[in-house]
Amino acid sequence: MFFQHLINGIIVGGIYAMVALGYSMVYGVLQIVNWAHADVLMFATFIGLILATKLNMPVLVMIILAAAFAAILGMSVERVAYRPIKSGNRKMAVLVSALGMSTFLQNLAQLIFGSTTRQFKAIESKTYMVGGLSISNLQILILVVTAIMLLILYILVYKTKVGVAMRACSVSVNNAKLMGINTNLIISGTFAIGAFMAGVAGILIGVYYSAVYPTMGYLLGMKAFAAAILGGIGSIMGSVLGGFIIGIIECLGAGYISPAYRDAFAFLVMIVILVIRPSGLMGAKRIDKV
Amino acid sequence: MKKRKGIMLTMALMTTMATLTTGCGGAAESKSISIGASFPLTGTIAADGKTCVDAVNLAVKQENEKGGIGGKTITLVQEDDEGSPTSAASIANKFVDKSDILAVVSSYNSSCMLAQVDTYKGGHLPAISPVATTPALTGCSDYFYRTAPNDSDCGSYAAEFFESQGISKVALFYENDDYGLGIADAFTAKCEELGVEIVTVQTYVYGETVDYSTQLTATGASGAEAIFIAGCVTEQGLICEQRDDYGCKDMVILCGNGGYAPALLDYDTEGVYVQGEFDKELSEKAKTFVEEFKAEYGYEPGNWAASSYDAACIVIQAMKNCSGELTRESINEQISKITYEGVCGTYSFVNCNSSKKELMFRVENGIFTLMK
Known part of the structure; x- marks a missing residue:
């Protein structure tokens, strides 16, 4: 049973990791928390649901299109809610704007799609028994897609010129601008990449649980945000690590202690780690100059 | 002068109240x-x-x-x-x-x-x-x-059902609120009385839990022959939908009366038992x-x-x-x-x-x- 809980934990952990990256990358570049991130995820999942059920699209095409929609929505959120007010030192204004955007998207989704939980049966579920453990094709799909997405992101950030520009922005946007980097483009790109990954994660989790609903982003986003903080917000490797830690610990805690406290375990881990290492597991110490 | 104003105000108020009372009396008739x-x-x-x-x-x-x-x-x-x-x-x-x-x-x-x-x-x-x-x-x-x-009737009824089907080991799932607990308590009491063993108790949060992997994994390993779900329709549907992946495929499932709604039929619930109170025939x-x-x-x-x-x-x-x-x-x-x-x-x-x-x-x- 331990290994079965472990598998469950790794799978949700992978999802958390993908969502956490979006929070972390945006924070790395702009030092703001993009609260609307989880709601972009929810919107993309609904779009995926519509593409799959109304237009009968093949799964892979559906995932890519819906995630692309998420990317566009993510960029629009940045353009509408953050860019106009982020000049100067107005972090509080951006924070409030982000919360407003989140509420707006959630209510818009309720208005358009209704508040009931929809089912998402894009893939027929099959279960395989491997050495006493049961694993389904959906779980394998989630693992494979998560691995591919993380690999692509790694190559993008550490092996390409765009990646260098992104990392430069995360050190200092102003200095990056002086070096001739089109920082607005890089910021938009960061939002797009984060939202794309969130879109993929949203669809995978929607299909895995067969549940899509307007508030689905809330708890998922909170856990992913906890993962990003735990790993050290701003650090890509940290977010991935944080996602897996939160996923595995909450599944083991729920399995061995009580499922009623499942969410509490996730946040408890975050608090404990922050007490020991205030900047997260892999976060660099950042000194705020006032 | 001030005093007189006060008296006038009181009088005015009293008149208004009197009118209001008559107004109410009129409405009743x-x-x-x-x-x-x-x-x-x-x-x-x-x-x-x-x-x-x-x-x-x-x-x-x-x-x-x-x-x-x-x-x-x-x-x-x-x-x-x-x-x-x-x-x-x-x-x-x-x-x-x-x-x-x-x-x-x-x-x-x-x-x-x-x-x-x-x-x-x-x-x-x-x-x-x-x-x-x-x-x-x-x-x-x-x-x-x-x-x-009454929830306590529903819980007892479910326990009696398992006994009548010759099922001796059940898993209890309940939503962690008054509704789920009310049914679960009555179910537990009746099971004890009838000698039906509850091998595992699992909970979830109404309107929030969508991932039942840990609950179902524990159930799959518990040796239960059946699952009783005291809760509402969406959660019951999701549990039915997800059970196949965790070795709970062949278990008898009974949903409490929260599940007697058309929405349950959208899920993978063929063969599932449901309690209810209304039969259209x-x-x-x-x-x-x-x-x-x-x-x-x-x-x-x-x-x-x-x-x-x-x-x-x-x-x-x-x-x-x-x-x-x-x-x-x-x-x-x-x-x-x-x-x-x-x-x-x-x-x-x-x-x-x-x-x-x-x-x-x-x-x-x-x-x-x-x-x-």
Whole structure:
């Protein structure tokens, strides 16, 4: 049973990791928390649901299109809610704007799609028994897609010129601008990449649980945000690590202690780690100059 | 000068109050009788609240078409309690203060009903709930009745079912609130009595939990032969949907009465047992109700719609039974001694609870089929 809980934990952990990256990358570049991130995820999942059920699209095409929609929505959120007010030192204004955007998207989704939980049966579920453990094709799909997405992101950030520009922005946007980097483009790109990954994660989790609903982003986003903080917000490797830690610990805690406290375990881990290492597991110490 | 102003003000106030009182007296003798209805019409359970209000509206409309009560038409005063006890409590005060409201059909959530019940008692206003199922409401007020089943009956009924099927090891899933706990407690007690072993107890959060991997993994390893789910339809559907992946595929599943709704059929629930209280094939009356409801609103009524319809009809019948003046007191007295043949069966009330029977259904070929 331990290994079965472990598998469950790794799978949700992978999802958390993908969502956490979006929070972390945006924070790395702009030092703001993009609260609307989880709601972009929810919107993309609904779009995926519509593409799959109304237009009968093949799964892979559906995932890519819906995630692309998420990317566009993510960029629009940045353009509408953050860019106009982020000049100067107005972090509080951006924070409030982000919360407003989140509420707006959630209510818009309720208005358009209704508040009931929809089912998402894009893939027929099959279960395989491997050495006493049961694993389904959906779980394998989630693992494979998560691995591919993380690999692509790694190559993008550490092996390409765009990646260098992104990392430069995360050190200092102003200095990056002086070096001739089109920082607005890089910021938009960061939002797009984060939202794309969130879109993929949203669809995978929607299909895995067969549940899509307007508030689905809330708890998922909170856990992913906890993962990003735990790993050290701003650090890509940290977010991935944080996602897996939160996923595995909450599944083991729920399995061995009580499922009623499942969410509490996730946040408890975050608090404990922050007490020991205030900047997260892999976060660099950042000194705020006032 | 100042003193005189004070006197004048007092006089003015008194005149206003006197006018207001007469105003109220006038309203009571008006042509119309009002029934209050408090249900969640916005928020996450808005859809469930709407189906109840639709059913109550249908009952009122049908009565008005027949000419109303003693020539007076019935007006339905609808309020949205949002499923929140705070809103429900203020609505109860509003209903009690409006003297032309003579009876109330309310509410959906047990917690809302608990918040309202003392206010109705204080205002001597009879209230009847189609959906509030918590055992805490049993015998709590002389002015409260319910067409809803009692959770403790549902729990015992489920335990008896497992015993009759020769199942000796069950897993209990319950939603972590009054509703789930009420059923789960009764189920546990009855299982002990009958010698059915509960091998694992799993909980989840209503409206939040979508991932049942840990619960189902534990169940798969526990050696249970069956799962009983005390909760609402979405969660029950999701558990049924996800069970295959965790070695729970061949277990017998029984859903508590929260699952007796068309939404359950959208999930992978073939062969699943469900408790309920309304069988549309039960009687001619039930068949007619289903047809009329469908014609009016374009969708099929479920368990709670039928229960709401009966609740409204009982109020109306009690009003008709009143021989003398129609007051809150006289209506309450009539409800307390009524025997009414509704669409779900025969009702009479003891300690707030109705004598309605629990039924067992099974999902066969995508529809609920009554088990004999």
